Amino acid sequence: MQALRISNATRILAEEQDEYHALAILDEEIGGVNHMTSVWEPTPAELQQLIDGGAVRLTILGTAHPPIMLTTQAPHPCE
Template sequence: MQIGMIENATRVVGKSQGYGGLPIRDEVVESTVGGEVRCMVTAWLPTPGELAALNAGAAIHVRILGTIPPPMLVEVGAAPSTF
């Protein structure tokens, strides 16, 4: 997967640590458990090979560092508009 530019990004993290930078959009969502919850949203774009694998039925794997997983959502964003 390649890092994408999330719509309405509010900040870019990681550049000062030597990484390429990850655009993030800060949001507040409503949780049925805890009410309003702050979260961060990033965008990822599949490479042509990954897209072919997804279209062939491959699963998306999410790797979480550490041993205590935080609550998370995995969604599909809007298709990019073409001009």
């Protein structure tokens, strides 16, 4: 998956950490709950795996699993 620049990003995570890829996120408060949202796009090979019945895999680094939400987003026209 390739991280995309989310519209109205509020900060960039790992921007100064060479061992990681920088990740643009949007910080929001929704219903009193803090959200950090990033947008990802499957590579052509990953997209074909999904079309062929594959699944999305989520990996969390560490030993504690934070609450997460995994959704899809409609395509956006190029900006």
